[in-house]
Amino acid sequence: MNQASHCFGFEKDFVGNWRCIPLCVRRKLDLIGVKLKLSHWMEFTREQRQNLVDWPDQPSALSGMREHLRKLTLETADGMVKDLPIAVEEPWQTLAVIPKAVQQAAWERSASIGTNQWADLFELERFALCKLARPGHDHHNLDAAFSEILG
Template sequence: MALYDAPRLFGFELESTENLSFIPLVVRFNLDRFGQRISLDQWRRLPHGDRELLARFPVEDDAAIEPNFDRALAEMLRTHTDAVPETFAPDSDPIWAHTDVVPETVIRQSSLCGIGLPSLGRWSELSPFQRYALAKLSRKSEVNHDFVPAMREFGLAD
């Protein structure tokens, strides 16, 4: 599978990633799926071109990208931060992968933000990457400033 031509950023992320100063959701998605974790400091120590490359990896469910993502990230960190990514066992059944239930955290975040809940039908129509984004943005118990813009971008809020 080929890399995207440009970093895969949602519209609502363009400002919040501050030109890749913060780890975009596409990179977080692949880190979480492949059981890797890096710090914000490690991310920021990577050259912009490397951060951009990591943000161009596919988000489709394709095991063929795992070794490429792993190798690229490990080499970048070794070269520029003299570190390796922390590894962990990825969640084998993440809530965002389910289309039969809207996660409780998404329901809670919708309520905190004062917007309507996504219907189960609309939730199930989202791509896995979109469901991941909403689940990631709603994991904390306080309002996330990107949650409402994400819901709007995905057609779930006015």
């Protein structure tokens, strides 16, 4: 799996037109510590959005993405993107412990996920499950995510 640009099947409703920020881009944003609003995203051209989807996720490339996004959003209605803490030791980056929200969501769906299976997932897959299972999030893609990722 090419984590940098992989879009999940459950994201197919907006792949291509990019009306939502796909999880592969959201992961890169967390890795570089940038808060990109959906309103920013919607001001970008389809080509600019595709460029962000295709952006490599090696550390050297990601630092360039941060600068690119600052320049790209400087003149937008919401102004330049804001900095956030860079993701370090986030639950989706930890192999040894399945986050409680993911465990709970799996249990509620009669899905099974063990520590070894969690550790074997790609970081993007762990990221997706963590983001979709977090409290207060719209969980409409969570069933499909569990099926696709754990299936």
